[in-house]
Amino acid sequence: MANEQVIERLAGLSSDQALDILYKMLLGRRFEERAAEMYAMQKIGGFCHLYIGQEAVAVGAISTLQPDDYVLCSYREHVHAVVKGSDPQRIMAELFGRETGLSKGKGGSMHLFDVKNGLLGGHAIVGGHIPLATGVAFAVKYLERPQVVLCFFGEAAVNIGAFHESLNMAALWKLPVVYICENNRYGMGTAIERASAIYDVAQRACAYDVASETVDGMDVLAVRDAVGRAVALARREHLPSLIEARCYRFMGHSMSDPVHGHYRTKQEVEEQKLRDPVRHFFDVLSAQGLIDQKGLEEMDARARKVVEDSVQFADSSPQPPPKALFEDVYSEPYGPYTKSEPRP
Amino acid sequence: MPLITYRDALNQALREEMRRDPRVFLMGEEVGIYQGAYKVSRGLMQEFGERRVIDTPITEEGFTGVGVGAAMVGLRPVIEMMTWNFSLVAIDQIVSGAAKMLYMSGGQVKIPMVIRGPGGAAHQLGAQHSQSLEAWYSHVPGLKVAMAATPYDAKGLLKSAIRDDDPVMFIEGETLYGSKGEVPEEEYLVPLGVADVKRPGTDVTLFAWSKMVKVALDAAEQLAGDDVSCEVVDLRTLRPLDRQAILDSVRRTNRCVVVEEGWPYSGVGAELADLIQREAFDDLDAPVERVTGADVPMPYAKNLEHLAMPGPERVIEAVRRVAYLD
Numbered sequence: 001m002a003n004e005q006v007i008e009r010l011a012g013l014s015s016d017q018a019l020d021i022l023y024k025m026l027l028g029r030r031f032e033e034r035a036a037e038m039y040a041m042q043k044i045g046g047f048c049h050l051y052i053g054q055e056a057v058a059v060g061a062i063s064t065l066q067p068d069d070y071v072l073c074s075y076r077e078h079v080h081a082v083v084k085g086s087d088p089q090r091i092m093a094e095l096f097g098r099e100t101g102l103s104k105g106k107g108g109s110m111h112l113f114d115v116k117n118g119l120l121g122g123h124a125i126v127g128g129h130i131p132l133a134t135g136v137a138f139a140v141k142y143l144e145r146p147q148v149v150l151c152f153f154g155e156a157a158v159n160i161g162a163f164h165e166s167l168n169m170a171a172l173w174k175l176p177v178v179y180i181c182e183n184n185r186y187g188m189g190t191a192i193e194r195a196s197a198i199y200d201v202a203q204r205a206c207a208y209d210v211a212s213e214t215v216d217g218m219d220v221l222a223v224r225d226a227v228g229r230a231v232a233l234a235r236r237e238h239l240p241s242l243i244e245a246r247c248y249r250f251m252g253h254s255m256s257d258p259v260h261g262h263y264r265t266k267q268e269v270e271e272q273k274l275r276d277p278v279r280h281f282f283d284v285l286s287a288q289g290l291i292d293q294k295g296l297e298e299m300d301a302r303a304r305k306v307v308e309d310s311v312q313f314a315d316s317s318p319q320p321p322p323k324a325l326f327e328d329v330y331s332e333p334y335g336p337y338t339k340s341e342p343r344p
Numbered sequence: 345m346p347l348i349t350y351r352d353a354l355n356q357a358l359r360e361e362m363r364r365d366p367r368v369f370l371m372g373e374e375v376g377i378y379q380g381a382y383k384v385s386r387g388l389m390q391e392f393g394e395r396r397v398i399d400t401p402i403t404e405e406g407f408t409g410v411g412v413g414a415a416m417v418g419l420r421p422v423i424e425m426m427t428w429n430f431s432l433v434a435i436d437q438i439v440s441g442a443a444k445m446l447y448m449s450g451g452q453v454k455i456p457m458v459i460r461g462p463g464g465a466a467h468q469l470g471a472q473h474s475q476s477l478e479a480w481y482s483h484v485p486g487l488k489v490a491m492a493a494t495p496y497d498a499k500g501l502l503k504s505a506i507r508d509d510d511p512v513m514f515i516e517g518e519t520l521y522g523s524k525g526e527v528p529e530e531e532y533l534v535p536l537g538v539a540d541v542k543r544p545g546t547d548v549t550l551f552a553w554s555k556m557v558k559v560a561l562d563a564a565e566q567l568a569g570d571d572v573s574c575e576v577v578d579l580r581t582l583r584p585l586d587r588q589a590i591l592d593s594v595r596r597t598n599r600c601v602v603v604e605e606g607w608p609y610s611g612v613g614a615e616l617a618d619l620i621q622r623e624a625f626d627d628l629d630a631p632v633e634r635v636t637g638a639d640v641p642m643p644y645a646k647n648l649e650h651l652a653m654p655g656p657e658r659v660i661e662a663v664r665r666v667a668y669l670d
Contacts, residue, residue, distance in 0.1 A: 103452070105450070107448045120453065131405065131412070132410075133413060134413060138414050139413065142419060161405060165401075168406070172401070
């Protein structure tokens with residue numbers, strides 16, 4: 001009980017909540033590790049951007065939300081979907097391109113949508129979804145609803161015009177949106193120092209009089225704290241915020257890219273891995289007596305089982321039927337347009 | 345039947361649909377306080393307030409994306425482009441966002457949204473303000489493209505577009521805003537995807553849309569004096585295309601000319617020519633002719649601009665070619 005009080009003082013969390021956060025980080029880690037293996041086995045195709053190393057950001061941020069709040073992400077979003085409440089089996093099935101996937105196999109790794117859980121994609125033009133999130137927040141305010149919108153993107157996205165246009169409108173119109181910049185230091189292979197005239201991403205919020213905070217993105221409690229304040233501001237006063245979460249991706253930009261090489265050294269990656277956010281949070285909870293190594297192993301077995309089941313589900317699911325090719329182009333039946341197109 | 349302008353017909357459509365459905369809102373540059381750059385939104389802020397008639401910064405990509413985002417969760421935005429020329433800085437939101445959301449989400453996320461504003465050349469506005477971009481947007485599966493030639497069609501089509509569950513690019517004619525036509529007082533809709541025969545004829549079909557309908561009608565009138573009977577088919581919607589109406593007309597007349605303001609290369613007329621040669625090859629007595637804007641950036645000088653634009657003279661020449669009259 002004393003330990004729990006300490007935790008509560010630290011972050012206002014019950015022990016169950018704290019353990020759930022650890023579990024979700026672990027689940028996200030195991031999911032991505034297995035996705036990497038499935039990619040290597042060519043069960044997953046196309047681009048596959050893994051989240052390993054950044055788990056504290058999605059888990060900490062989304063832990064502050066109500067179930068009907070909205071989340072919009074970039075293309076590195078598998079773990080955001082897991083944490084927002086999507087069924088891991090249907091996420092994996094989407095990665096496999098199967099009919100049972102969240103988007104019926106037609107979105108893929110970069111386009112996960114799960115409307116009933118408030119997940120509005122999965123968008124793959126860098127920064128292009130930032131206006132969308134702003135529009136969802138506009139709708140929330142228009143409809144006088146109490147929801148909040150979280151918008152996740154990488155640090156490379158803050159150089160695109162859509163970011164600036166969005167922050168300006170969100171501030172001008174007082175919209176309930178929290179922009180979360182996951183600063184993992186590299187836009188693909190270009191270090192932030194080589195792409196941005198300003199090192200501190202959070203400073204960019206000043207230009208639009210938007211509240212901002214820089215937070216250690218490898219510390220899930222710190223992320224939760226900062227995003228929690230921003231979410232409260234959005235919900236209470238309909239004001240936007242920009243949170244810069246400084247994190248690190250342990251993998252390459254996508255599965256087809258090297259972990260290190262021309263743009264960063266192996267030594268740098270190894271040093272960063274010493275700050276592993278999952279291990280770090282386990283150590284915090286362990287020091288509080290909330291979990292021990294045995295407890296971690298049990299938790300890990302549970303996470304691995306969920307991931308294994310998701311792989312089994314995905315692998316045994318059918319491919320989309322040929323007729324799906326022309327479905328959902330429009331709200332009404334459509335296609336094929338020419339005689340020489342496939343006629344499913 | 346009251347005679348009103350194309351501008352007022354659009355205004356009536358917006359007003360009626362906003363009264364009918366509280367989820368409909370209008371957003372764009374100068375739509376509110378200023379009453380619209382072309383006065384299409386005149387009086388709407390007075391009636392519906394700043395909540396539903398929203399002036400934006402000059403931020404086309406941003407506010408187009410806001411429209412798509414709002415549509416994702418059930419609102420029905422009408423986004424005004426001051427002109428479609430400015431949509432080029434918003435095209436990612438339209439093509440990567442609005443057009444693909446339903447498909448990428450496996451049918452979960454509809455985009456019931458209209459983007460509207462004037463397109464095409466006006467008078468000496470120069471290269472960057474005189475573009476007909478309908479071919480660009482018609483190219484994209486997931487988008488619909490509507491272009492009205494008359495006040496009647498403008499009102500009925502816009503109302504249908506606002507009620508449609510898919511993103512509709514509604515491209516108005518910049519020089520049509522002041523044109524007048526009969527518009528009934530009672531409510532009506534013009535469905536998307538249905539062409540309209542604006543003038544029946546027997547010898548040659550002229551396919552046109554937006555302000556080229558007037559050019560085609562003028563040409564048809566002059567040709568009637570030479571005993572050439574032209575049918576003028578107004579496509580009204582470029583996507584979905586009323587293929588049946590196109591083929592029906594060609595099968596009646598066996599000859600056709602497509603009149604298009606835009607550039608010839610990969611233009612909408614090329615699509616029509618392709619459709620007609622594949623589906624009605626045996627009905628054709630002459631190759632499909634196209635009259636288009638000149639394949640150049642629009643010049644400023646009045647005489648050069650006039651040369652670049654399709655006019656009745658060039659249409660008449662094309663008709664005479666397909667009818668083998670020269």
